[in-house]
Amino acid sequence: MSAGSDTPVSRIDTSRPHPARVYDYLLGGKDNYLVDQEVGEKLPEVARRACRLNRAFMHRASAWVAGTGVDQFLDIGTGIPTEPNLHQVVQAVNPAAKVVYTDNDPIVLRHAEALLTSTPEGVTSYIEADVRDPEAILGHARGILDFSRPVALSLIALMHFMADEEDPYGITRHLVDALPSGSYLMLSHGTADFVPAELSDRISGTYRAGGMTLLPRNRAQVERFFEGLEFVAPGLVSGPEWYKDTEAPEYEPNGVYVGVARAR
DSSP, X not given: OEEOOSSOOOOOOOXXXXXXXXXXXXXXXXXXXXXXXXHHHHSOHHHHHHHHHHHHHHHHHHHHHHHTTOOEEEEXXXXXXXXXXXXXXXXXXXXXXXXXXXXXXXXXXXXXXXXXXXOSSSEEEEEEOOTTOHHHHHHHHHTTSOTTSOOEEEEESOGXXXXXXXXXXXXXXXXXXXXOTTOEEEEEXXXXXXXXXXXXXXXXXXXHHTXXXXXXXXXXXXXXXXXXXXXXXXXXXXXXXXXXXXXXXXXXXXXXXXXXXXXX
């Protein structure tokens, strides 16, 4: 079944670009506005490729985690629904899986309520909230998910939109500390380690010109998000290099680190 949000829907601001809508545009979606398209058109092809490879990692990682027996997922920074969505991936493995989606763009919530329909056995729920308020997210999630059992936390292509002064590491730790033993963190993050500096600067500058923060981080900085957790092999790698029980994806140059780690 699907559970609606208990959060009032805010007015959609079409005068400013939003990362979720730019991401939708780069993936070939139609749920975006001219301001988002203008940002997307200025980005180099490597940015579009990173979005596609990032999405493919989410599919592989969430399916693998569901295959380990985890049947509860908290997805923060959901983005505009692009099939297959996380709940479709995990409910294909376990139809009774429960998924809580969170994003701070009201258009995401609007589409989620219309499109993110659960299996009859499972649950999907949605909350319009910002990762900068982790306790509000956890408060909603605790009403749907059982935090006495493992939960998979998904932070896909999210934390690179937070500046250091916004304490992305502290927020991630707050969320991870709420998870019981046996839970997982699935995280992807933009990096300049795999692309020429001028391309990375162009991407960050384009987002900044649109009023959005984009902060690529290096390997050591991304690894900090996983402190206290046990990496699942192959550890922290570039997007196409993370796979478990599927054929190896074709490698493509990209600008994203990905990883899955388990709470002890």
